[in-house]
Amino acid sequence: MKRIVSGVMLLALVAGAAPPPAAAGPQPPPLPAEHLTVAKVGPKSPHWVYVVDYAFNNEIDTRVYLFDGDTYRRIGQIDTGFSPGVNVSPDGKTVVVATTYFARGGHGTRTDVVEFNDTATLAKTGEIVIPPKHTQTLASLFTAAYSADGRFLYTPYLTPAASFGVLDPVRKTVLSEIDTAGCTLVFPWGVNRVSSICESGRLLTVTLDAQGHEATRNTSDPFFDPDKDPVFAQGVPLADGYAYISFLGEVHEVDLTHPKPVMRAPWPLVSGQEKGTWRPGGVQIGAVHQSLGKMFVPMHRGGEGSHKTGGSEIWVFDMKSHRRTARWPVDTKAAGEVVAVQVSQDAAPLLFAATEKADLLILDAQTGRVKHDEKKLGQTPQLLLNP
Amino acid sequence: MSAVAAISCAVAALVCQLAQASPAQDYMLHCMGCHGTQAQGVPGKVPPLANALSRFMRTPQGRNYVLRVPGAANSALSDRQLADVLNWLAVKFDASPAASNLAPFTSEEVSRLRHTPLVSVLAARSAVVRDLAATGPAPPAQY
Amino acid sequence: MQSFDRMFEKSARSLAKRTSRRSLLASLGQLLTGAALLPLLPIDRTARAQSPAAGAKPTADEQNCAYWKFCAIDGFLCACCGGTSTSCPPGTQTSPITWIGTCHNPGDGRDYIVSYNDCCGKVSCGDCFCNRNEGEKPMYRLSRNNDVNWCMANTESNYHCSVSVILGVAGE
Numbered sequence: 049m050k051r052i053v054s055g056v057m058l059l060a061l062v063a064g065a066a067p068p069p070a071a072a073g074p075q076p077p078p079l080p081a082e083h084l085t086v087a088k089v090g091p092k093s094p095h096w097v098y099v100v101d102y103a104f105n106n107e108i109d110t111r112v113y114l115f116d117g118d119t120y121r122r123i124g125q126i127d128t129g130f131s132p133g134v135n136v137s138p139d140g141k142t143v144v145v146a147t148t149y150f151a152r153g154g155h156g157t158r159t160d161v162v163e164f165n166d167t168a169t170l171a172k173t174g175e176i177v178i179p180p181k182h183t184q185t186l187a188s189l190f191t192a193a194y195s196a197d198g199r200f201l202y203t204p205y206l207t208p209a210a211s212f213g214v215l216d217p218v219r220k221t222v223l224s225e226i227d228t229a230g231c232t233l234v235f236p237w238g239v240n241r242v243s244s245i246c247e248s249g250r251l252l253t254v255t256l257d258a259q260g261h262e263a264t265r266n267t268s269d270p271f272f273d274p275d276k277d278p279v280f281a282q283g284v285p286l287a288d289g290y291a292y293i294s295f296l297g298e299v300h301e302v303d304l305t306h307p308k309p310v311m312r313a314p315w316p317l318v319s320g321q322e323k324g325t326w327r328p329g330g331v332q333i334g335a336v337h338q339s340l341g342k343m344f345v346p347m348h349r350g351g352e353g354s355h356k357t358g359g360s361e362i363w364v365f366d367m368k369s370h371r372r373t374a375r376w377p378v379d380t381k382a383a384g385e386v387v388a389v390q391v392s393q394d395a396a397p398l399l400f401a402a403t404e405k406a407d408l409l410i411l412d413a414q415t416g417r418v419k420h421d422e423k424k425l426g427q428t429p430q431l432l433l434n435p
Numbered sequence: 436m437s438a439v440a441a442i443s444c445a446v447a448a449l450v451c452q453l454a455q456a457s458p459a460q461d462y463m464l465h466c467m468g469c470h471g472t473q474a475q476g477v478p479g480k481v482p483p484l485a486n487a488l489s490r491f492m493r494t495p496q497g498r499n500y501v502l503r504v505p506g507a508a509n510s511a512l513s514d515r516q517l518a519d520v521l522n523w524l525a526v527k528f529d530a531s532p533a534a535s536n537l538a539p540f541t542s543e544e545v546s547r548l549r550h551t552p553l554v555s556v557l558a559a560r561s562a563v564v565r566d567l568a569a570t571g572p573a574p575p576a577q578y
Numbered sequence: 579m580q581s582f583d584r585m586f587e588k589s590a591r592s593l594a595k596r597t598s599r600r601s602l603l604a605s606l607g608q609l610l611t612g613a614a615l616l617p618l619l620p621i622d623r624t625a626r627a628q629s630p631a632a633g634a635k636p637t638a639d640e641q642n643c644a645y646w647k648f649c650a651i652d653g654f655l656c657a658c659c660g661g662t663s664t665s666c667p668p669g670t671q672t673s674p675i676t677w678i679g680t681c682h683n684p685g686d687g688r689d690y691i692v693s694y695n696d697c698c699g700k701v702s703c704g705d706c707f708c709n710r711n712e713g714e715k716p717m718y719r720l721s722r723n724n725d726v727n728w729c730m731a732n733t734e735s736n737y738h739c740s741v742s743v744i745l746g747v748a749g750e
Contacts (some may be wrong), residue, residue, distance in 0.1 A: 107702045110498045110699055207731060209556070247509040247718050247719050
């Protein structure tokens with residue numbers, strides 16, 4: 049007995065554990081049986097962020113992660129097919145996904161759908177089958193977008209001819225298809241207007257009737273020069289329209305509150321000396337905290353052709369004075385260059401920044417202090433939503 | 436690439452305006468990606484220009500259509516460049532003798548018509564093709 | 579991307595030194611050269627891409643993102659996926675539509691027009707991802723955009739990899 053006891057103690061010591069307190073005493077009570085459940089999403093937090101992972105190495109297997117910016121934990125995932133457009137309904141209850149599926153995984157009959165996912169459960173709740181014309185492109189806020197009252201859902205088609213579908217997300221039907229004469233993407237405004245950017249530098253705006261058919265359309269004068277200084281198609285949502293940032297750092301704000309867009313005078317992100325050297329770049333190239341009136345832009349040093357290079361700094365601008373108020377360096381060695389930014393709209397806002405190393409940085413949006421670097425959140429996260 | 440001298444012609448026939456390298460290159464850079472190396476288009480997706488463009492050019496209605504389709508109306512090509520590319524295409528990809536006798540597009544005609552893009556391209560195409568078919572060979576209504 | 583740009587500059591210079599003018603011209607195939615008064619004809623290379631010469635092997639350059647021909651490519655280099663820079667891997671289909679750009683060849687100092695077709699019908703190759711964007715424009719200028727899936731018009735529209743096919747010499 050003594051030999052056995054000392055043998056057990058030796059084994060325990062070797063294993064690094066404390067010797068069992070009562071080799072000679074009673075066993076602890078058995079663990080209770082566990083019950084398999086499905087985790088709940090929990091109450092919505094302003095610090096949630098939906099991270100769209102384009103999963104380039106496995107592009108039929110893209111997904112969206114719902115990540116908690118306070119607890120640094122994944123809450124769950126929405127599967128999003130091939131080359132998706134993702135957005136959230138105005139009431140925050142639905143994540144909409146416009147995507148493509150092939151009948152045999154990577155090949156076979158193509159079916160394009162707009163899928164609806166309940167944000168309270170992250171479960172799919174329905175779909176609309178659309179013509180197999182879904183615009184298959186990189187992550188964008190403007191390949192699936194709602195009207196302001198959630199009654200219409202717009203999704204652009206590209207075959208390569210350009211048009212967009214008007215859908216009824218409640219009845220789950222396709223209402224119409226609107227030819228855009230080559231102009232691309234959907235920038236909704238109000239309850240029944242959709243704008244689209246044209247190759248000529250103009251903005252096409254279509255007004256719909258109550259049934260979702262075209263009532264009128266107008267085309268603006270060119271508001272940027274697509275040859276000399278094109279704007280990123282990834283418009284930055286404003287309280288009254290969108291800001292289109294150019295490759296050389298000019299901000300073209302478009303007021304969409306009127307039936308015809310009103311273009312404000314462009315203002316620069318860069319000084320005369322910086323222009324051409326410091327440039328905005330990435331995929332989601334700007335985010336605005338509406339009540340603080342601050343815009344965040346990932347910036348890098350580079351030349352022509354570097355517009356997809358991620359930021360080595362994040363610059364902060366005051367939207368009223370147009371002045372830069374901060375420059376926050378990014379630890380690109382540790383985290384990578386920033387390709388997407390998004391900011392929460394609450395009073396203690398977080399700035400989310402996805403990098404080309406697939407990190408998600410979480411910063412205090414008022415001080416720039418990095419609170420957390422979530423390593424490898426997906427494969428190629430490129431779009432961030434904070435509804 | 437050496438510049439190619441334009442051949443001047445007493446008669447402003449279509450073929451005489453083609454002796455420049457740049458329409459071929461403009462086609463390559465601005466149109467060929469979708470319309471194809473032989474201007475053949477993609478069935479169901481991209482209309483052919485071969486044996487089609489020249490037929491549209493026969494009537495004012497057809498010419499109006501050609502200049503207002505998205506690829507022409509919103510193209511980055513200048514009015515002059517667009518006229519040259521279309522004139523080049525009309526002869527290059529149509530073997531019929533009638534093609535070389537068409538009145539070429541002028542940059543004035545292009546600038547007058549291109550800036551009001553068509554709202555519904557397919558509907559406009561059907562109407563134009565129907566009318567053309569009544570007076571000679573017509574481009575396909577569908578593609 | 580900064581370090582990549584520096585690496586590219588270095589390798590482009592060394593590439594220029596290593597590649598002989600003769601071998602470059604040999605690989606240009608049926609380009610019209612010399613005193614032609616005719617415009618350069620767009621040559622149908624897509625048909626040839628479906629049936630490359632037996633035993634065609636990709637060069638080391640074709641598997642390198644810094645290769646001058648890849649100046650605005652976005653995707654997986656087909657040369658790493660069973661094809662070459664001018665041939666799609668077996669069992670895939672070429673895209674009939676594409677976008678066409680211009681790249682500078684430091685080896686002979688010329689600008690070449692290149693066609694960035696996609697190869698379609700299989701899942702992502704997943705090897706040799708390369709994204710450069712010289713002269714590339716956002717998707718409203720579709721003929722200069724490398725973001726969209728150029729397999730979109732194929733019956734099998736899944737994206738597998740990208741090629742870069744020289745179409746001709748760019749004019750001044």
